[in-house]
Amino acid sequence: MSTGCPTCGKPVDPAFRPFCSKRCADVDLQRWLSDRYVVPGGEGDDENPLSEDIHRE
Template identity: 60%
Template sequence: MTDDNSKVTPIRARRACPECGKPSSRENYPFCSSRCKDLDLNRWLSGSYVIGSKGDADEEGTGEN
């Protein structure tokens, strides 16, 4: 058997790290390092990232009537 890695298709395609833009690593996918991974987690835990809901938009509209 030959050791030809050119025929192996990766399960996940490499993409840019969402924090810094460097190529992602397999261990920290989709991030490039544990530092970028921790930065993203900190943003979620501190409330910097928020996922809105339709209920929020409805509540704002009811106060105007």
């Protein structure tokens, strides 16, 4: 099964896999950095679980 570049849909270049070019890889990175992509999480996932351990000490 072969899929296209997730940014533009063109055939994937093995050198930039899973993208077709450095440009599309950079576009994808910029989307992550500007919060256009988010990983869904449950309620309360905003808190750092390690911070509770630090405060207990």
